[in-house]
Amino acid sequence: MGYLSRRELHTLMRKRQNLAGIVQATWDYAGRGPYASLRAVQRITEITALAQLVQQTNPKVIVEIGTNQGGTLFIWVRTNPMLEMVVSIDLPGGQFGGGYDARRIRQYREFAVDRPHTCMDFLRVDSHAASSVNALMQVLGNRTIDFLFIDGDHTYQGVKMDFEMYSPLVRKGGLIAFHDIVTCGSGCEVNRFWNDIKSVSRHEEFMEGPQSNMGIGVLYV
Numbered sequence: 541m542g543y544l545s546r547r548e549l550h551t552l553m554r555k556r557q558n559l560a561g562i563v564q565a566t567w568d569y570a571g572r573g574p575y576a577s578l579r580a581v582q583r584i585t586e587i588t589a590l591a592q593l594v595q596q597t598n599p600k601v602i603v604e605i606g607t608n609q610g611g612t613l614f615i616w617v618r619t620n621p622m623l624e625m626v627v628s629i630d631l632p633g634g635q636f637g638g639g640y641d642a643r644r645i646r647q648y649r650e651f652a653v654d655r656p657h658t659c660m661d662f663l664r665v666d667s668h669a670a671s672s673v674n675a676l677m678q679v680l681g682n683r684t685i686d687f688l689f690i691d692g693d694h695t696y697q698g699v700k701m702d703f704e705m706y707s708p709l710v711r712k713g714g715l716i717a718f719h720d721i722v723t724c725g726s727g728c729e730v731n732r733f734w735n736d737i738k739s740v741s742r743h744e745e746f747m748e749g750p751q752s753n754m755g756i757g758v759l760y761v
Contacts, residue, residue: 545571549578549650553618559595562618563588566611575647580611582719586756587612589746590717591619593758597715599686600624603676605667605702606692606719607640610648616687617651617658626652627661627679629672631692640664667692668701676709684711691719696729703737707761714761722747722755731755 548571556565569578580587594602594616602616602623607630616626628648630640640648645662652658661679665672688710690702699718710716721734734757742760 545573545575545647546650549575549647550653553651553654556618559591559619560588563591563615565618566614571647574641574643577609578611578614579609580615581608582612582756583748583754585748586746586754587615590756590758591615593744594687594715594717595619597686597713598622599714601626601680601683601685602687602689603627603629603685603706603709604689604691605629605706606690607648608691610640610644610651612689612691613648614651616689617655617660621655623652623655623658625659625661625680625683627663627676629663629665629667629676629692631666632664668698668705673705676706680709684714685709686711686714688714688716689719690716694720694723694728694730696732699730699733703733710761712761716759716761718757718759720754721745721757723753 552565552569556562563584566578566580599620604612607613607628613628617623649660652660663675688706690699692702707716718730718734720728720730722731738757744758746756
């Protein structure tokens with residue numbers, strides 16, 4: 541990472557300590573070259589509400605499927621200072637914004653630079669491959685997941701597979717969140733799967749008013 545980008549990120553991290561400031565930082569950060577953006581492709585009010593909910597559970601292990609520009613990864617790490625492990629599963633060249641290269645991992649590791657107790661792992665693989673589940677289980681060891689964020693393949697079958705393959709690794713009492721539960725069209729069918737699955741468990745929805753075109757759905761395991 542260029543020195544300026546690294547310095548600007550660390551400055552932002554020192555200045556933004558509360559949850560609202562951390563979320564806003566994903567919009568305010570401006571780096572260089574391949575580290576130019578840290579944008580969370582989310583509605584601020586929706587991701588803030590989710591981050592508050594996650595923070596209240598004091599998670600130790602977080603797994604996200606679909607990292608894109610790293611904004612949500614930044615939010616999970618910075619808003620949960622006691623986090624012990626966070627894992628990113630992201631497919632290079634994925635249809636729905638996947639594919640950070642190895643250089644970008646250096647930037648993502650900076651999120652926990654002042655948190656030596658927080659382990660970060662990056663699986664640049666297809667989440668639908670059985671080998672990917674096995675790789676995650678090896679990383680987890682005997683741990684279970686406290687919070688699973690599903691924001692990868694947005695097709696009906698894709699999000700269904702992510703849920704069915706990874707939800708068994710979430711502890712009882714944990715959380716599973718889905719992004720884009722409102723968005724439809726252009727191959728995005730998370731809304732269809734969410735409408736099918738939300739009745740099986742206590743759930744909550746975060747939507748930025750009736751005109752929201754993204755939305756986040758949460759299942760309580």
